[in-house]
Amino acid sequence: MAAQRAEEDALAGWSARELATLRRRLRAWYREAARPLPWRESHDAYRVWISEIMLQQTTVAAVIPYYERFLTRFPTVAALAAASESDVLQLWEGLGYYSRARNLRRAAQVVVEQHAGEFPQAVEELQALPGIGRYTAGAIVSFAFNRPAPIVEANTLRLYCRLLGTRVDPRSAVGQRLLWEFAGRLPPASEPSEINQALMELGATVCTPREPGCQRCPLLSHCRAAATGLQHEIPPPARRPELTRVVERAVVVRRRGQVLLMQHGVDERWAGLWNFLRFPAEEVTGSLSEHLQQRFGVRATVGDPFHTLTHGVTRYHITLHCHAAQWQSGEPHEGTRPFQWVSLDQLAGVPLPQSGRKLARLLVAEGTTTQRRLFAE
DNA sequence: AAACCGGGGGT
DNA sequence: ACCCCAGGTTT
Structure with a gap:
């Protein structure tokens, strides 16, 4: 050889x-x-x-x-x-x-x-x-x-x-x-x-x-x-995997001053971490409200995106559209995935991925006025 | 062997 | 925008 x-x-x-x-x-x-x-x-x-x-x-x-x-x-x-x-x-x-x-x-x-x-x-x-x-x-x-x-x-x-x-x-x-x-x-x-x-x-x-x-x-x-003057060609550069662009949606569901979090499973990205309800935009066939009910069993009124953030993760470039929603009825469930309701104060003590943390900081920093606008209670 | 896993920093 | 980083595990 x-x-x-x-x-x-x-x-x-x-x-x-x-x-x-x-x-x-x-x-x-x-x-x-x-x-x-x-x-x-x-x-x-x-x-x-x-x-x-x-x-x-x-x-x-x-x-x-x-x-x-x-x-x-x-x-x-x-x-x-x-x-x-x-x-x-x-x-x-x-x-x-x-x-x-x-x-x-x-x-x-x-x-x-x-x-x-x-x-x-x-x-x-x-x-x-x-x-x-x-x-x-x-x-x-x-x-x-x-x-x-x-x-x-x-x-x-x-x-x-x-x-x-x-x-x-x-x-x-x-x-x-x-x-x-x-x-x-x-x-x-x-x-x-x-x-x-x-x-x-x-x-x-x-x-x-x-x-x-x-x-x-x-x-x-x-x-x-x-x-031999080869220092610039050694080692040969690695082949870069192509970047895939995806669009996802995050929904901040609010109920009595608390927000809804889901936990990522062991076979998912960010295993063990918590997040707002988050899924690929392409999985939403009808309205977002219908999607929340079908997938998580939660009835809520969902607003238009109030913020969009982009971030990279592994070989994906993600555009994340963030929505505010007001809970109406139904306890969240999806297979064996854990959910919890936390107040904005408690959010700091929950492990979130970087993109989730940015969104959380936004909610806390926006102040009462904007929150009242986002979550018409 | 190739895919997957995150996010920051330098250029 | 692209490249790189005191790697390991899974398929």
């Missing part, structure tokens, strides 16, 4: 001597260029774990305030294990990928119940916990326990591809095997944590996607891509 040949070629020529030199230069650079990150404060597995889960597909700047609040509210794995799912989701609100929060709580319960509250120190055992994959397991082992473990994520993936000078697709099975093999050779027995952090930091700040700073890279003389 051509791909297999490319893999062998890419790994050939990295002598133990060269790797030792590479590590020395990397450490020297890192000790100058270091920026503070939450987990540098301690080598606590719980803290490293929380931060790594939050950082999945999420930028450092976005994570920091969430990390601080989370550690204050749930300072130990035992505290997290004892929390309700809703409480954990509440702290996760706005961060996205909410299965991370649900898995976090489940994993905490496993650690408490099956590991006596102590994090296992082996990659395989950590990877068996919900929400912990190969990267996060390696990150915990190397950062928290300071034991050698390979890490491959967005930054090191790009860095390794360029160092290796390979045009192999890093997302393919062959590419993955190549990268993890190379990643396994990099952390030394002594102080591997620093090397792994330095690799990620170099990828994040110097070996960047668009304009890699090769002139200031401490590993320039080791880089097979830079040697």
Whole structure:
């Protein structure tokens, strides 16, 4: 296989001597260029774990305030294990990928119940916990326990591809095997944590996607891509899925100063979070009022849209038309989906997706006058 | 292998 | 408007 040949070629020529030199230069650079990150404060597995889960597909700047609040509210794995799912989701609100929060709580319960509250120190055992994959397991082992473990994520993936000078697709099975093999050779027995952090930091700040700073890279003389001028073409860009435009409707049903919320099911987007009544506009065949009665068993008078907001979610661009409605009769039901009535004051304590929160803020901020207009009682 | 999961920030 | 992000799970 051509791909297999490319893999062998890419790994050939990295002598133990060269790797030792590479590590020395990397450490020297890192000790100058270091920026503070939450987990540098301690080598606590719980803290490293929380931060790594939050950082999945999420930028450092976005994570920091969430990390601080989370550690204050749930300072130990035992505290997290004892929390309700809703409480954990509440702290996760706005961060996205909410299965991370649900898995976090489940994993905490496993650690408490099956590991006596102590994090296992082996990659395989950590990877068996919900929400912990190969990267996060390696990150915990190397950062928290300071034991050698390979890490491959967005930054090191790009860095390794360029160092290796390979045009192999890093997302393919062959590419993955190549990268993890190379990643396994990099952390030394002594102080591997620093090397792994330095690799990620170099990828994040110097070996960047668009304009890699090769002139200031401490590993320039080791880089097979830079040697041949291929750093801009490696790694090959991922194919972007096409954006689908959809129109949805949200209905704020009001009854005696309270609003109606539905909970998203486990097989839906925003699983476990609450929302106003919300559905694709195309599912509405007749009037909105008829739709509410047929689908939720609720009689209500529905007004024209009072607000429209757009937002992106995964590969969808959503236009959301928001309606105010006045409840008349009928308790809401739809399969086993939970519903609840909450006052506007209580809304702050219920986990909502970002789009729902924007709508909620609108209701609270609009004031009594507008609400009276929207909900003619 | 491909789809799915969210939202923010940079350009 | 498009690209990227300290990924993991499910199909």
